[in-house]
Amino acid sequence: MSRDTTTDTAGMTFLESTPKKLVNAYLPLGAFLFVLLFPFYWMAITAFKPNNELLSRDGNPFWVNSPTLDHVKKLLFDTAYPEWMWNTVLVSVTSTVFSLAASVLAAYAIERLRFSGAKQMGLAIFLAYLVPPSILFIPLASVVFQLGLFDTRLALILTYPTFLIPFCTWLLMGYFRSIPFELEECALIDGATRWQILTKIVLPLAVPGLISAGIFAFTLSWNEFIYALTFVSSSELKTLPVGVVTELVEGDVYHWGSLMAGALFGSLPVAFIYSFFVEYYVSGMTGSVKE
Amino acid sequence: MFDRFQNSRNALGLIFMLPAALLLLLFLTYPLGLGVWLGFTDAKVGRAGEWIGLDNYLYIATDSVTQLALFNTIFYTTIASVLKFFLGLWLALLLNRNLRFKSFFRAVILLPYIVPTALSAIAFWWLFDAQFSIISWVLVKMGIIDTYIDFLGSPWNARFSVIAANVWRGVPFVAITLLAGLQTISPSYYEASAIDGATPWQQFRYVTLPLLTPIIAVVMTFSVLFTFTDFQLIYVITRGGPLNATHLMATLSFQRAISGGALGEGAAISIAMVPFLLAAIMFSYFGLQRRVWQQGGGDK
Numbered sequence: 001m002s003r004d005t006t007t008d009t010a011g012m013t014f015l016e017s018t019p020k021k022l023v024n025a026y027l028p029l030g031a032f033l034f035v036l037l038f039p040f041y042w043m044a045i046t047a048f049k050p051n052n053e054l055l056s057r058d059g060n061p062f063w064v065n066s067p068t069l070d071h072v073k074k075l076l077f078d079t080a081y082p083e084w085m086w087n088t089v090l091v092s093v094t095s096t097v098f099s100l101a102a103s104v105l106a107a108y109a110i111e112r113l114r115f116s117g118a119k120q121m122g123l124a125i126f127l128a129y130l131v132p133p134s135i136l137f138i139p140l141a142s143v144v145f146q147l148g149l150f151d152t153r154l155a156l157i158l159t160y161p162t163f164l165i166p167f168c169t170w171l172l173m174g175y176f177r178s179i180p181f182e183l184e185e186c187a188l189i190d191g192a193t194r195w196q197i198l199t200k201i202v203l204p205l206a207v208p209g210l211i212s213a214g215i216f217a218f219t220l221s222w223n224e225f226i227y228a229l230t231f232v233s234s235s236e237l238k239t240l241p242v243g244v245v246t247e248l249v250e251g252d253v254y255h256w257g258s259l260m261a262g263a264l265f266g267s268l269p270v271a272f273i274y275s276f277f278v279e280y281y282v283s284g285m286t287g288s289v290k291e
Numbered sequence: 292m293f294d295r296f297q298n299s300r301n302a303l304g305l306i307f308m309l310p311a312a313l314l315l316l317l318f319l320t321y322p323l324g325l326g327v328w329l330g331f332t333d334a335k336v337g338r339a340g341e342w343i344g345l346d347n348y349l350y351i352a353t354d355s356v357t358q359l360a361l362f363n364t365i366f367y368t369t370i371a372s373v374l375k376f377f378l379g380l381w382l383a384l385l386l387n388r389n390l391r392f393k394s395f396f397r398a399v400i401l402l403p404y405i406v407p408t409a410l411s412a413i414a415f416w417w418l419f420d421a422q423f424s425i426i427s428w429v430l431v432k433m434g435i436i437d438t439y440i441d442f443l444g445s446p447w448n449a450r451f452s453v454i455a456a457n458v459w460r461g462v463p464f465v466a467i468t469l470l471a472g473l474q475t476i477s478p479s480y481y482e483a484s485a486i487d488g489a490t491p492w493q494q495f496r497y498v499t500l501p502l503l504t505p506i507i508a509v510v511m512t513f514s515v516l517f518t519f520t521d522f523q524l525i526y527v528i529t530r531g532g533p534l535n536a537t538h539l540m541a542t543l544s545f546q547r548a549i550s551g552g553a554l555g556e557g558a559a560i561s562i563a564m565v566p567f568l569l570a571a572i573m574f575s576y577f578g579l580q581r582r583v584w585q586q587g588g589g590d591k
Contacts, residue, residue, distance in 0.1 A: 105310060106312070226545070244409070245526075267406035
């Protein structure tokens with residue numbers, strides 16, 4: 001592993017000559033970029049390749065000679081893909097909105113009301129954030145079953161908050177902490193109630209935090225796999241990642257074209273939202289690992 | 292007056308905590324307890340189990356597939372985490388320089404992390420196809436190999452293939468969070484050390500690394516946690532095959548509990564992950580954190 005020895009020298013990089021910078025920075029960066037993005041290119045190009053081009057070893061595989069929409073058509077009209085998309089949107093939006101609302105209240109209570117036991121509650125939220133879904137899904141499946149929620153969208157809407165609420169609360173606690181206490185004290189003196197303080201002072205100031213938490217929570221629920229795989233079995237109720245993985249693979253014949261089209265269009269919505277909120281997303285991600 | 296204020300604060304705090312607390316108690320705390328209980332029963336899907344003591348644990352301790360899954364999980368976590376750390380740190384250092392289009396680079400690099408893992412795993416499955424893999428195609432055309440590589444057909448190939456996919460997905464997370472840490476380091480340290488004649492390597496070793504250690508510890512702890520409990524990548528790319536060579540504890544517990552219907556046994560495998568998981572977390576957190584005082588950064 002060759003480690004880049006010319007580390008960040010912030011103000012000192014002007015000392016470096018252009019060719020050296022090319023070799024030390026742009027070349028490895030280009031290699032990283034190529035490896036990280038190639039699977040997406042491959043996904044996109046496969047989605048529009050006709051089968052005879054996909055299953056031949058001749059010619060240039062990096063380009064499409066006669067692009068086709070067959071795979072997309074198959075996806076839209078011969079499978080439940082549109083329904084999976086709709087389920088995913090529905091489940092992601094509802095669970096995100098619900099989790100965000102619950103998290104705002106919880107984070108405000110822990111960080112600002114400082115009720116007795118608030119510290120312990122904050123720690124409990126952090127520990128809940130560390131519980132991995134792949135340890136929880138078996139007993140959770142049995143809870144879902146007991147509640148009669150098996151094979152419903154509601155099962156997902158209610159279980160996704162188990163990882164969304166701890167995450168959002170943790171993130172929002174950090175944002176609330178950065179809002180000066182004095183603002184609230186002024187409002188208290190002016191006779192504002194706690195509810196007014198929350199909605200009129202704290203929340204407007206925490207909008208960037210709310211966006212970060214919201215975007216991140218939406219992506220997490222869009223990408224969720226193991227709960228959706230376990231708690232839902234009817235084809236028309238599946239979410240997109242599960243539908244593509246379980247329903248588009250038929251026997252031994254892999255329809256790579258429609259599989260890749262399914263993967264591509266399932267990734268685009270999150271990539272699209274992400275492109276508008278990159279900064280919020282990055283601050284959400286870095287905030288999630290901070291204390 | 293003060294009392295009333297205190298009281299209402301507690302009452303209000305309770306009300307505000309209620310939605311989050313109720314949901315987490317019902318769907319997180321209770322299932323955790325239930326999971327421990329299920330591990331001691333012979334529960335099957337659709338049938339409540341009876342207490343059978345440590346039978347499940349005794350069985351999985353001697354079960355060769357579970358032992359293999361444990362080995363796979365440890366191997367997968369170790370190799371993938373080490374690779375993610377070095378590549379992620381390298382990428383973070385590259386991105387921390389004054390480059391053109393820096394924010395563009397930073398934005399696109401996160402793409403592997405934000406798209407659904409299950410879907411990018413399908414793309415890797417296609418990239419690893421035994422007959423039409425583009426990787427094999429390129430290597431054959433370049434004259435490096437003669438026959439197509441059977442990426443997922445033999446145990447060790449498959450292990451390294453899924454590790455590659457995991458590293459691909461995890462590097463952006465490590466890089467971007469370490470980059471955030473790098474950006475908090477004041478440039479004056481670098482200027483001062485440069486005046487004292489420090490080489491770039493010395494600057495990295497004695498300025499960057501010590502100041503970055505706390506965030507490295509946190510980031511790698513999270514990375515280890517997510518890698519150890521990984522499910523999606525394996526489930527999509529190999530389903531644990533060939534010959535259980537890529538089964539992780541999580542995928543094995545799914546196979547036993549959901550596909551096979553043995554809830555109790557699956558739960559026992561899940562619970563058996565916990566001590567190893569805790570050990571891995573302790574190791575990465577304290578192991579990395581300790582460096583702080585070793586390098587004179589004050590005891591934490």
